[in-house]
Amino acid sequence: MARVALVTGGMGGLGEAICIKLAALGYKVVTTYSPNNTKAESWLATMKDQGYDFKAYPCDVADYESAQACVAKVHSEVGPVEVLVNNAGITRDMTFKKMDKVNWDAVMRTNLDSVFNMTKPIADGMVDRGWGRIINISSVNGQKGAFGQTNYSAAKAGVHGFTKALALEVARKGVTVNTISPGYIGTKMVMEIPQEVLDSKIIPQIPMARLGKPEEVAGLVAYLSSDEAAFVTGANIAINGGQHMS
Numbered sequence: 001m002a003r004v005a006l007v008t009g010g011m012g013g014l015g016e017a018i019c020i021k022l023a024a025l026g027y028k029v030v031t032t033y034s035p036n037n038t039k040a041e042s043w044l045a046t047m048k049d050q051g052y053d054f055k056a057y058p059c060d061v062a063d064y065e066s067a068q069a070c071v072a073k074v075h076s077e078v079g080p081v082e083v084l085v086n087n088a089g090i091t092r093d094m095t096f097k098k099m100d101k102v103n104w105d106a107v108m109r110t111n112l113d114s115v116f117n118m119t120k121p122i123a124d125g126m127v128d129r130g131w132g133r134i135i136n137i138s139s140v141n142g143q144k145g146a147f148g149q150t151n152y153s154a155a156k157a158g159v160h161g162f163t164k165a166l167a168l169e170v171a172r173k174g175v176t177v178n179t180i181s182p183g184y185i186g187t188k189m190v191m192e193i194p195q196e197v198l199d200s201k202i203i204p205q206i207p208m209a210r211l212g213k214p215e216e217v218a219g220l221v222a223y224l225s226s227d228e229a230a231f232v233t234g235a236n237i238a239i240n241g242g243q244h245m246s
């Protein structure tokens with residue numbers, strides 16, 4: 001029986017690559033999209049044309065009730081989630097001087113509360129079944145901080161705190177919990193940065209002198225999802241071209 005993998009934010013740059021990789025490995029892939037996403041149907045149709053029959057559910061991962069309802073639907077219509085990839089996220093960058101409560105809360109809720117909201121209705125089932133993989137997508141900026149990102153850096157650092165604590169609680173039950181911290185990956189989120197800023201400020205920070213590829217992150221997710229990764233838990237795995245080594 002194919003394992004069910006739930007990837008939040010699968011219609012974004014990293015999420016799509018993760019969905020495709022897991023589907024290619026035989027997982028039954030389910031994803032979520034924001035309730036206000038008007039392109040979900042066309043994304044699903046494009047994926048279908050490419051041979052991927054994904055199921056997708058509207059879900060505001062920042063909202064506890066919405067996440068509970070979404071996971072309940074996935075469980076009843078597809079099956080219990082065995083691999084959870086908490087990937088959905090946003091940025092709202094501004095210096096701390098300009099940072100207001102709205103943009104602080106939006107980033108904390110979407111990047112950190114979401115991990116609780118989605119993991120809560122899934123983790124107990126993994127423990128009961130004796131197998132599960134929880135993979136949280138954080139960021140290099142959660143490891144080292146970033147100018148203009150007090151909100152994002154705090155939320156992403158919090159994600160790894162969550163990972164380590166939950167990893168301890170479920171370690172004897174066949175469930176692993178890990179964080180992936182990508183550096184700059186060439187998705188829409190990063191390609192919105194003006195090219196001259198990429199060339200003058202960002203690429204020079206990366207020893208490999210290039211952006212990462214979504215497929216490279218997806219490959220790491222695939223490994224952490226596998227049986228072979230059973231002894232890896234509580235880890236924060238950097239994938240950043242050498243930009244930050246800790």
Ligand code: NDP
Binds near residue numbers: 110
């Ligand atoms: P995208 O902006 O391409 O995708 C983000 C995804 O998150 C979208 O699919 C979006 O769904 C979803 N999302 C946002 N808010 C919500 C919400 N409230 N409820 C449900 N879904 C939501 O970003 P990336 O693919 O680049 O990033 C994916 C993850 O990787 C994020 O957590 C990001 O912080 C992290 N990351 C990315 C890096 C990069 O260089 N790209 C570097 C380090 C970390 P929808 O489109 O339906 O709104």
